[in-house]
Amino acid sequence: MKKKKGLSVLTPYLYIAPISLILLTFVAGSLIIAICFSFTKYNIITPAQFNGLYNYQKLFRDSKLQLCIINTLKITIISVPAQILCSTLFAVLIASRRKTFLGKLAKAAIFIPVLSSSAVVGTVWKAILNGGNPVVKAIFGIFGINPTMLLGSSKAAIVTLALLMVWKGMGYYMIIALSSLMSISDSYYEAARVDGANTWDLLTKITLPLLKPTIIMNTFLATISSMQVFDLIYTMTGGGPSMSTTTLVMYAYQLTFKSAKSGYAMAVSNVLMLIILIIVLFQQRFIRRDVSEL
């Protein structure tokens, strides 16, 4: 009897053991590896050698790294505001048409890029942009753009990638904004209309202020995901032309798999990890304060 009691105390731990073991091994394990190996010289093949702060000192002398930081910032600065603007705009428009066929269709359509693999998105857009198709050429021609240059020139490629990230991601933030829009009580709008408010007043005085916490959260989510984008870049440009689309994650990947400099790669990705963790901590405090204000 006593033995059975002892076992039942352990039961809850048995139930949480599988997921704890998986997360402990893979997430905590990776973090430990990332920190430990960043202090070593490691080329994957021969054993790692401790070399102190050398990798971190090297960060400051690496001109390629500076380029990658600038590229990462460029992608973030272009894609995040566009993503938030588009997702909020379409959420408001779709909410106003949510009972019509067109509204439902738009809600469904904007989500299709979100649920398709980056490999599919990359392959299809690459095929569209490589310029062979006369119809595609004609459509881009209206705006005076040569579609092959969008990925081919080092100046345009990063902008094209950032816009494709907007295209792929805006549906996700739109759904989050839409679900928060749906929770706004109709009584606010009715009361405002009785007081003679027009559509613009309703939008700027009721909808947007109440949507503010969601917009802030979406901004953080979009920032974090655009700073670590990898798969879309890998399939679209592979980091080129001439490193113009190599971001920090891409650089860490290349250092490990192309140049066999894993130790240094860890130092690079730890810097990015630290930046993202600071943003996340900031987000946690920011959102909590904003929610408590309401």
Place this chain on the structure above:
Amino acid sequence: MKKISKFIVDIFLIFVILLCTLPFLYMILMSLKSTVNAYDISLNFSDMSFAHYRKIFSDPTFIRYFFNSVFVAVCGVILTLFTSCTAGYAFAKLKFKGSDKIFFLLLLTMLVPSEVILVPLYLLVRGFGWVNTFRALILPLPTAFGVFVMRNAIMAVPTELVESAQIDGATNGKILRTVILPLVKSSMLTVAIFTFIGAWNNFTWPLIITTDDAYRTLPIALTAMKTQYDTDVGLTMACAAVTFLPPFIFYLFMQSKFEEGMALSGLKG
């Protein structure tokens, strides 16, 4: 005035519908063109054919990729459902020392940027000697998100149900299987769909942890095919369509589940 603004909104919506669907229509259309010259713009439905699909599905390497994708995604779903239902039950209904702290620690792992830790994760899994194994593809799939969803769902199940089953002498395992799980099927479906799509679309992890065709999945095949069939756009587009369709079909039938899960994943922080 009202008519004009309504018209402008309609135009905007039509624009976004076209913008989000045309590239995929292009993909389907190109995959069905039988002519070698896929850039032939004539929309002649008589020369539409499934020739490209027949060709890729008669290629043993492609079938292997397809099987790998299905296998990894299905195993990932089973593993995730198992780990998140058991842990969700423990956190929601069983009282044990440190449960709040452990739950908080598990949630903390969701803050770790997933793409950034892939290279260290590669070094770790490589250290286990798991390069080119299904273990390496499947075991890292479960996340704390599933535990979070299942815990919230199971918390909503009345505790009286659990207690009366305990009085009847049912074990925890039996309570979970016969009392709890039938009541939280909807949340299990959400977790299952998200895990399936995540695993199916996963690109970076299979790319770095596999080098052997026997373990590679469809998204990787797609980037490899692109170079293999460089000139044949139709064939590449058929591969892309096969990779695209399973998540899309899920979405067509379970749109509300997707939206529910998305809203939840946004709120998790």
